[in-house]
Amino acid sequence: xxxxxxxxxxxxxxxxxxxxxxxxxxxxxxxxxxxxxxxxxxxxxxxxxxxxxxxxxxxxxxxxxxxxxxxxxxxxxxxxxxxxxxxxxxxxxxxxxxxxxxxxxxxx
Amino acid sequence: xxxxxxxxxxxxxxxxxxxxxxxxxxxxxxxxxxxxxxxxxxxxxxxxxxxxxxxxxxxxxxxxxxxxxxxxxxxxxxxxxxxxxxxxxxxxxxxxxxxxxxxxxxxxxxxxxxxxxxxxxxxxxxxxxxxxxxxxxxxxxxxxxxxxxxxxxxxxxxxxxxxx
Numbered sequence: 001x002x003x004x005x006x007x008x009x010x011x012x013x014x015x016x017x018x019x020x021x022x023x024x025x026x027x028x029x030x031x032x033x034x035x036x037x038x039x040x041x042x043x044x045x046x047x048x049x050x051x052x053x054x055x056x057x058x059x060x061x062x063x064x065x066x067x068x069x070x071x072x073x074x075x076x077x078x079x080x081x082x083x084x085x086x087x088x089x090x091x092x093x094x095x096x097x098x099x100x101x102x103x104x105x106x107x108x
Numbered sequence: 109x110x111x112x113x114x115x116x117x118x119x120x121x122x123x124x125x126x127x128x129x130x131x132x133x134x135x136x137x138x139x140x141x142x143x144x145x146x147x148x149x150x151x152x153x154x155x156x157x158x159x160x161x162x163x164x165x166x167x168x169x170x171x172x173x174x175x176x177x178x179x180x181x182x183x184x185x186x187x188x189x190x191x192x193x194x195x196x197x198x199x200x201x202x203x204x205x206x207x208x209x210x211x212x213x214x215x216x217x218x219x220x221x222x223x224x225x226x227x228x229x230x231x232x233x234x235x236x237x238x239x240x241x242x243x244x245x246x247x248x249x250x251x252x253x254x255x256x257x258x259x260x261x262x263x264x265x266x267x268x269x270x271x272x
Contacts, residue, residue, distance in 0.1 A: 008246045012121040085249045086117055091155035093115055093130050099142050099151050100134035 007078060010054040015039070016047050020056060020070060027060065027067040124239040126248075132233065136226035139233065140197045143222065146173065154178070169194055174211055177251075185251065188213050189220075199223050204237075206247070216240030218248060 010016055019033055034044040048068060051057040058069045116129040132139050142148045146165035154160035157180045165173040171191050176184040186207040193201040205217035221236040239245035 006246075008121075009242060012124075012242050014122055017122075082119060082249060086115070088155045089117070089128060090115055092152060093132075095152035095156070096142055097132060097134075099148055100132055100138050103138040103141065103148075104134060 007054045007056065007074065008081075010050055010056055011078060013047070015044075016051055019044075019047055019051060020075075023057065023068050023070045027069045029065050029067055033068065121242070121245070124242055124245045126235075126237045126239075126245075128233075128235040128237075130233050132231045133229070134231055135229065136197055136224055136231045139231040140224055143224075143233075144200070146175075149173075150175075167191060167194070174207070176209075184209060186211075192219075197224060206251075216244045218244060 011020070015037065018036070022028060022033060022036060030045060030048055033048065034041050037044055048057065052059060052068075055071055055074045058071050060067045060069055113131040116127075118125075118127045120126070142152065144167050146162040149165075150160045150162050152160075153175070154177045158177045160175055161178055161184075162173060162175040165171075165175070167173070169191055173189040173191075174186070175189075176186045178184050186209055187204060188207045188211065189202045189204050191200060191202050193199070200222055202220045202222075203217055204220055205213035205215060207213050216239070218237050218239040221238075223232075223234040223236075225232050225234075237248075239248060
């Protein structure tokens, strides 16, 4: 398994999440993104590379510059991934409520 | 099927942590029993159309529950829960691992901290699950994905039957 291309791994990192938040408001160059961090520029580049490989970010050539955009479709995929887990717990708890109602009825 | 209160979820990827909070319109005594007695647990632990099957459960510190979530096709997903701490009607902690049918745990696992409190006849359950690795967390959510997705389809089937 190539972990670097795993979307789940990608968003588990706080720096990468911050990058996604930054880029969500407007497309930015690598330099503009890096200026928000104290970390070395190559480290930020590495994060950008991972996010791009995961398709969370899209690159767009603008003259001599490359702008990074957020890919909202991919972000939605993550939400969709987590939603059934939430649903599983809702379903589980609905059943638990029925069990509790029966316990009350039985007066045990 | 009515729901007394909404289930609150917080998924914290950085700390590999999931917290779940839910209030039940039932006395603490009964909620505690539903979480700690195998015959009651099996009635609700698996989201439909899955069902839960406990092979054995020894609810004491150091004791274990060995159980499966069984799919409608009969596929068994085994897990082991080892109880690491118990404060009756207040809290219990357990170490949870997926396993094969021969009780061999698949590490890493997750640590569960399940808290109970009662106020005005309502019982609050607050669960903290911390996974030992991000991959374990992913696997836990994926298991939920399979179960949750099938549960959705199960509910749809039910709805279609009513409509007929």
